[in-house]
Amino acid sequence: MLDRNKCYHIASLFISLAILWLLLSGHYTLLITSLGLLSVLFVTLISLRMNLLPFDQPETFFRFMKYIPYGFWLVLEILKSNIDVCKRILNPRLPISPRWVTIKASQNSEFAKIVYANSITLTPGTISIDVEDENIDVHALSDIGVEGLEAGDMDKKVSQAEQAYV
Amino acid sequence: MEHHLVLRVVARLLIPLIMLFALYVQFHGDYGPGGGFQAGVIFAAAFILYGIIYGVDSLREVVHPGVVRSLAAFGVLLYAGVGVTGMLMGGEFLNYSVLSTDPVAGQHLGILLIEAGVGITVASTMIILFYAFARP
Amino acid sequence: MFEVATYLILFAMSLALISAIIGKTVYEKILAVNIFGTVTVLFIALFGFLTERPEFLDIALVYALINFIATIAILKFFEYGDMGRSSHINDEADI
């Protein structure tokens, strides 16, 4: 009834929630910790009932972990484009040239595609507007943002993170 | 919202977190800000997010409206029940000191139970309101 | 230092309020509310440190999680005219 993949998903959710509880709580008495265990169990059950776990995805334990190195790279990228956008805002001539492009997303899983789309939005200067099968419509503030996206660095990094094996 | 792929995936991530956070608020009302009322509202917010993104019909499949109504009544009953238990054990209505041999432990137990009652009632009432307002 | 930052953030809050009031389309107003939410989260976090009571952070956490729901509700409502529409009724292609 429960195959290996489902067990992985459920256990992954349970452990992540338990870690979150321990980080939030700060009171490690017997009563509070056991109530926490009950809460985590309850939330896991409701999540199962709501069908929130992506069972169709052949994913593994802690799929977030794979994206942590990518996260650090993304932060640098965000800072760079932030400085660019801030300069444009503060320039009295307001040198913007809004553009509309469609770019390819080479990721396989839904989750990785969402990570890519949200990274695009998170980087100031580009906003993903529509995510369809393999294309992401992007509104860009300037040509620099478009060039950065079309070079495909971010796409490659997300794909690498997706394929990484932890 | 069904064709919002991004929203669906992010909601899938956030809903368990919001529910867990609500329960954290529920049980840590003794130590910091929070308590049954706030926890109930946050817990209901998770369900409402689910209802908004996946549709009310899907939410009905998760929690039947009848169950929610019974739970709303159950919360008040739990609160009153704690009070009446205190009466049966020789104290006044809602005096928790008699619930246990040690008055302080009794108070703690009583507060925990009535906060749970408040939380259940508030969460269920908010979900009832959502069912009533969101037309199928 | 916290004082200066708090005053700057209060100034930002007033700017966000003005942009919410003068915003022409509904979307601009929603954007302003979103900005206001983020700024409020930061204000509460900063204020906790200003008065040296960081337990205020729970409130900031609630806002960081809950503010999103209101935005989504407004958008759904604006697109469909109600909040409860589900995939059984309209046959949108599910991606």
Added chain:
Amino acid sequence: MTVTIINIILLCLLVIAATAVNQQRNLFAATMLTGIYSLISASLFVCLDAVDVAFTEAAVGAGIATILFLGTLALTGFEEKTEVKISVPGLIIVLITGGLLMYGIQDIPEFGNPDTPVQTYLAGKYIGESATEIGVPNLVTSVLASYRGYDTFGETTVIFTAGIGILMLLGRGRKNKKGLLDEDEV
């Protein structure tokens, strides 16, 4: 000092937001400005050290209240229909009431004054004995749940009653598009 200035600025923002809500003809925009109003008032409660109230405002004002307003708009309409006219007797009554309230403010004790009846009558007992009697670190919880348990019981019942009222008004007997009764006819 800093906190006082912050309080004053937040109160000014609150007044501006409230006036803007009042001026909006589009009820959608008014709903959004109400969201901002609740965000400001939560910040204000944080500044006044009323952390539990701020928490409630954060949870209710930001999420649920907006959704309930929207639900109401779905049942009524997006535009305010009645024309706003200034009625002279109403204005006079408002001015008199406001003047009386301002007169009454003179008798209110200073903010944070420890000698007021509220502070000297029961608060001292609660603050002094809560730690030994109840053993809960958060004083608000011990007052709310134990010393004033009756009040909270009443509040819970009020919320329950409100839910029942909404159900009786809106929840029953609505038919969906296919003409079938909803599942919640149980």
Added chain:
Amino acid sequence: MSNAITIISGVFIITGALAIIIGLIGVFRMPDFYTKLHAASVIDTMGTMLIIVGLMLYSGFNLVSVKLLLIMIFILITTPTAAHALAKSALHGGLEPVLNKNKS
């Protein structure tokens, strides 16, 4: 040592607050809704990250800074999602973007 950390965190926090104000100036200056979204994302990323990292440096390594980190992660997850949904909904609602108005 701790003094240096206080100064560094102060620089972070004040830069973050300035970034928020720059973002809001951008919101006022940008010509249409979609370009305003770009300015708003400066607030959500740079402002949030700098202020929270500054506060984390100030508070040191304890549960408080874990909570700050959680706040940052939640903001960084929810705000781009909200911005994306907002842009998509505006596009479907028929709000046309202004393209290539003044070439740089």
